[in-house]
Amino acid sequence: MTAFTDALPGQPFTLAGTEEEGFDTLYGIPAIALGEECDRLMALGHIPDRAVLAVTNAYHRRVWGHRILPSSELADLTRFGTKRIRIKVTKGGEDDEYAWHFEDADTDDPTSQTATVIDVEWLDHEDVAIQSECPACNRASRSTSLTTGPGRAGWGRYHRCRYCDHKWPAAPVRRPDLAKRRCWNPTRPDGCFACACQPDYPCTAGCAIWHNPLIGQRLCATCRNQHTDDVWKQLVAVAYGTATTFEDLDDQRDRWLYSEALRGIPPAQAAQTWQHRLTLTALRAAPRPQPVTA
Structure with a gap:
């Protein structure tokens, strides 16, 4: 698969094993906020429930300076607020607002990689x-x-x-x-x-x-x-x-x-x-x- 530094605009590449632009490394797991309101987190790989909670907590504390409070949304985070998907990443162009883009990919797509998306929009903090x-x-x-x-x-x-x-x-x-x-x-x-x-x-x-x-x-x-x-x-x-x-x-x-x-x-x-x-x-x-x- 094409590496990030070698990928041409619009060409698929992998985020894993590269200096991922925009990612924070939390408990050894690369993660990044998605959306204009930063209402979701995406972690690379299919991470277990324990890592989902650790990444979510670390992201709020280190990046936002927040302490997550107990709530029904937190209790249901791993059951209903977490999705493990496959994504295909493409490099953005010179005039593009974003360095890279991703979209859902089929399991058998050779250019895809695993990712975990965590919905953090409704967490109390x-x-x-x-x-x-x-x-x-x-x-x-x-x-x-x-x-x-x-x-x-x-x-x-x-x-x-x-x-x-x-x-x-x-x-x-x-x-x-x-x-x-x-x-x-x-x-x-x-x-x-x-x-x-x-x-x-x-x-x-x-x-x-x-x-x-x-x-x-x-x-x-x-x-x-x-x-x-x-x-x-x-x-x-x-x-x-x-x-x-x-x-x-x-x-x-x-x-x-x-x-x-x-x-x-x-x-x-x-x-x-x-x-x-x-x-x-x-x-x-x-x-x-x-x-x-x-």
Whole structure:
């Protein structure tokens, strides 16, 4: 069979035993995500069920930084979400968006090879994160999810306590990120600064949005009424709402100040606690020194 480096555009070749373009080697098994949403994995060879679970887990942890959660979809992954097929691979042309393509092949096709396709679209997962203590009960959380919360429109990373179910903004970690980044932010200049309320998509029936001079940002009536004027002034005094861009540090600090104020924590105290959490998170995320051996 023609090798990858020698194959001409449109000519069949084998992926096995070559430097497979786009593949990650997980537990010694080459695997790659398929589809625009990366909703499937393809591993080379007909791998056993144990390897299917190992490859799926390793791919989510190493490539996406996710921890897979127990679910019915995970329980049925090897029974209904895994297909062992034969594929025929052809090399893409110079102007092709993809380096290679594959299609299903018959068992007796001499140019085909074995592959395992794993459907991972519906698996539940959380982000693997730096440990953070719940501000309500002080229990530790080591995972986050990308979701929305009070205090700042758009998505942010939140911890959720498995014991008391409190949700709080995660302190951002400044380190190289090799995962594919999800950048879409559901915000608009005419929307509410503190939630997803928009003029044509109000958060509650009839909710109106107008510029609020207390923080110098647009607020909807629902968010405006969640704090008294005195609390809003205290939030402004610790720089809530002063950021004009949606960078992680400013986003998460605003969300923290706002959500802590909802719990009755004075903004000045919340600002000090946030700074402590930033320092602690940075220390926990820093590489640990390796022991010196003689």
